[in-house]
Amino acid sequence: MLTDALSGLAQVFQPVPLMLMLLGVAIGFVVGILPGLGGAVTLALMLPFTFDMQPVEAFAFLLGMWVVTSTTGDITSVLFGVPGEATSAATVLDGHPMTKRGEGGRALGAVLLSSALGAVFGALVLALSIPVIRPIVLAFGPPEFFALTLLGLTFVVALSGQRLLKGFVMAGLGLMVALVGLDPQEGVPRYTFDQLYLWDGIGIVPLVVGLFGGAEVLQLMLSRRSIARAEPGAAPDTSLAGVGQGVRDVFQHWGLVIRSSAIGTGVGIVPGLGGSVAQFMAYGAAQQSSKTPELFGKGAVEGVIASGAVNNAKDSGSLIPTIGFGIPGGAGSAVLLSAFLIVGLNPGEEMLTTSLDVTFSMIWVTVLANFIAVAAAFLLLKPLTRITFISGPLLVPFLLLLLALGAYTANNSFADVLVMIGAAAIGVACIRYDWPRVPFLLAVVLGSLAERYLFLSHSLFGWSWLARPIVLAIGVVMVLAVVTPVVRRVRARDRGMRDQKIEETA
């Protein structure tokens, strides 16, 4: 195996694959920053260029591009509150508030370094898992997948803190939105109001862009100030000092990086769950384990680190079932699967035995491409953070155009722009009246998956699937996720009342 690993590395460092990887990284860097143009779309657009390439060349180009979009998608999330990718939505929650406080450099330093470390972790797991892929993936059936979707939702609702009930109601609304479209079993149109556009359901990209980006742009229009604010009388802090702090933050929270990367890789392995789920699960877990959970959503660097680490680790995770079984973990790996077939590789036994060097070359590309992208991003940090101190009205036209493009390019439909506007209205109302947005978003993502896996579970096992060990274990984690914050809050209240009584008697 070591020989194959070294052979894979040597193949990546040949001139042609190396140049193609750099080209892929450059394309992925730009595409990741542009909202709405996801990694999967870019892969699909670039796939025809790989027809005449050797396997290692094709993967250097495609993988180099794909993994970088996850990293750079976080940049717009942090700076403008507009997610570059649907999978960068959780980064907005804390990254953008940090930018508003003038800590954009620190947030970017933290998210970029944690992304790079997450990529290394994911690649390491991918390399180590090669001998044991089959039993791991086979242990998960529809009941376990269903339990995982509920776990993701529970984690996020638990994020609502004191507004737990509101979180559940918003999750209900999100699930209802997810139900819009043709019923997957019988093709019955549900909540479509006889509109053909709604038969396909409501797209996640316009929803994410509107829910988070729309509210931010309106805020800029109302305030007419820059995104970031310096202390009165002080010069804007666009120095790189904050970046160093962000890097130190990552090393101080190394356990969080490993845990979030593990969640990313784990969720990435499960076909169909996708990066958004992984990000919110890691974010929820980070909040639950934090000593200052109340800071989450208001600019907690731990939230930024968790979101960054999980994003790249999940890409490597989704390669595990793709390579092992030919089952893509998500849209991006589904396009990669096509690339396997185009260059004449068969997923499964062949990629784990005779073509193991090619498989290892893919692992090396994921690591190298990430480090190149992160290094390039660090070089560009100063001008990037300076953008956030530009006057608000100057940014508004550009950001409005990005919002519209982000929504439109998902399906090339103006109806998606209307969905984005509706989502923006929901986002503004949520902020104004203190209703949590994240449970709504994640419920939309998970709704169709949950329904599919529930049906499969019931069809295959009746109700006996509820007693399966992994399902039970996930159930226990779900209960803990809801109960722990409530218990913690009650304890804090009791402690406060006790302190007050002591003060009164004194």
Added chain:
Amino acid sequence: MTTRESTDASAAVPTPAPRRAPSGAVADVVLTVLLLALFGWGFLEAAQWSFQAALFPRIVTGSAFVLAALHLVHALLRLRRRAALTSDGSADTLAAEAEAEADADADDAVQLFRTAGPQRWAAALGWVVGFFVLLFVGGLFVTAPVFSLLYLRFAGGRTWVFSAVYAVVTGVVLYLAFEVALGVPTPPGLFLN
């Protein structure tokens, strides 16, 4: 009115003037009633579908209806508690509660959306509506320069020259990125559609 002012007023006047319930508490009730109606409609609508197609929607809308009803009860109790505090003359308690709420939501966006006056809201929403109407009619490559020019000149207070340069640069960058380099379709507008 600041917290300090309200506290002083309650000290000077023995029976405080009746207060209106905070807009957040009323909004909670209104929004919850709307959601309750939506979930109820969703549940009833599912009756028209087959068992398989309706099962998951009924589980979702039914559960959401119950949760929204619970939240409505919670929100109404909160309103009633506030009303009781007002009639008891517990202005200090209310002021402290309002202060605690303000601290809990010490977020720029929340404050901005609360405090922006109707004129600022109307102007901002007017520009947004104008942008999307222009996008629908004229397409991206018309909207990008025209909207940039007008917004910067009239809302941003920049000079005509600066606005024009910005407009041209934005239009050219978007054209090069989306049309030339990536070849990704963009909103074409009503006349090219």
